[in-house]
Amino acid sequence: MSMSSSSRAKTILFWMSIAFVGVMLWKLVSASGQSAREDEPSYSEFMAKIDAGQVKEVTMYLSQNSYELQGEYVIPANRRFRITIFKEAAPDLTKTLRDKAVKISVRDLRTGDWTLTLITVVPLVLLVGFWVFLIRQMQSRGVQPLKTRQGDVRFGLGYDLHRLDAGRPFVVGGVEIPFDKGPVGHSDGDVLAHAICDAVLGAAGAGDIGTLFPDTDPQWKGVSSLIFLDQVAKVLQDRKQSIGYIDAVVIAEKPKLGPHFAAMKATLAKSLKIKPEQISLKAKTNEGVDAVGRGEAIAAHAIATLVNS
Numbered sequence: 001m002s003m004s005s006s007s008r009a010k011t012i013l014f015w016m017s018i019a020f021v022g023v024m025l026w027k028l029v030s031a032s033g034q035s036a037r038e039d040e041p042s043y044s045e046f047m048a049k050i051d052a053g054q055v056k057e058v059t060m061y062l063s064q065n066s067y068e069l070q071g072e073y074v075i076p077a078n079r080r081f082r083i084t085i086f087k088e089a090a091p092d093l094t095k096t097l098r099d100k101a102v103k104i105s106v107r108d109l110r111t112g113d114w115t116l117t118l119i120t121v122v123p124l125v126l127l128v129g130f131w132v133f134l135i136r137q138m139q140s141r142g143v144q145p146l147k148t149r150q151g152d153v154r155f156g157l158g159y160d161l162h163r164l165d166a167g168r169p170f171v172v173g174g175v176e177i178p179f180d181k182g183p184v185g186h187s188d189g190d191v192l193a194h195a196i197c198d199a200v201l202g203a204a205g206a207g208d209i210g211t212l213f214p215d216t217d218p219q220w221k222g223v224s225s226l227i228f229l230d231q232v233a234k235v236l237q238d239r240k241q242s243i244g245y246i247d248a249v250v251i252a253e254k255p256k257l258g259p260h261f262a263a264m265k266a267t268l269a270k271s272l273k274i275k276p277e278q279i280s281l282k283a284k285t286n287e288g289v290d291a292v293g294r295g296e297a298i299a300a301h302a303i304a305t306l307v308n309s
């Protein structure tokens with residue numbers, strides 16, 4: 001839903017930029033056409049035109065040493081003129097204009113220039129900014145591991161196992177459960193959180209928990225594994241992907257996990273920025289077989305689906 005609207009927005013932006021460039025080119029061409037029709041008479045020619053009553057209206061642009069006069073002839077019609085005179089010649093010229101009842105409007109050239117610059121530069125800056133935006137959009141699309149289409153679903157698998165030792169807090173799915181043993185790990189050893197991390201990262205094509213949060217890095221020592229899930233949620237956000245569903249199974253001989261599933265789902269969902277209904281949890285024992293069966297370890301498997309957001 002959000003993906004289709006964002007691609008629609010990109011299409012609209014693309015055609016808007018094409019239209020914008022088109023309008024700019026048209027303006028440019030028509031402006032150059034206009035200047036070609038512009039007359040630049042000499043001072044005496046211009047005086048003659050005024051005398052002949054061919055000039056009815058003049059705009060004077062004042063600058064430090066010279067005045068620029070612009071306007072349109074009455075005859076020939078629709079023909080513009082532009083003439084620059086020295087300041088010293090202005091009183092004579094103004095008098096002639098007044099005698100011939102030519103309407104004079106005076107403007108400060110600096111203001112005129114400033115407005116002109118603004119009109120020319122602002123659309124250019126906007127255009128360049130827009131191009132940069134489009135190019136960055138395309139580049140960020142290139143970072144994504146797969147070409148994504150609406151409705152694409154990606155799968156990821158995660159697995160983890162931690163040894164159980166006496167005197168460690170027993171943390172599973174971000175929830176601490178009273179028990180005489182707990183997982184040994186660089187972090188809190190939360191097998192469920194770790195398996196979910198790997199499942200989600202796997203589906204995103206964004207590496208795994210070991211490369212993102214290495215157990216040689218002191219900053220992750222003794223931390224809650226929910227921090228990893230927070231980070232994973234950020235990775236997804238950057239990649240414009242979102243979790244569809246997570247299914248997981250925790251294998252432990254003891255204690256009973258079922259009664260804590262609601263709390264685990266709420267906790268995990270909060271860190272992953274999803275709804276608890278998007279998580280399914282199951283518990284198994286290992287029938288007394290192997291290390292997990294003897295209560296020496298705890299393990300978890302998880303699978304996650306990702307959709308484009």
Ligand code: MG
Nearest residue numbers: 160161191194
């Ligand atoms: Mg682990």
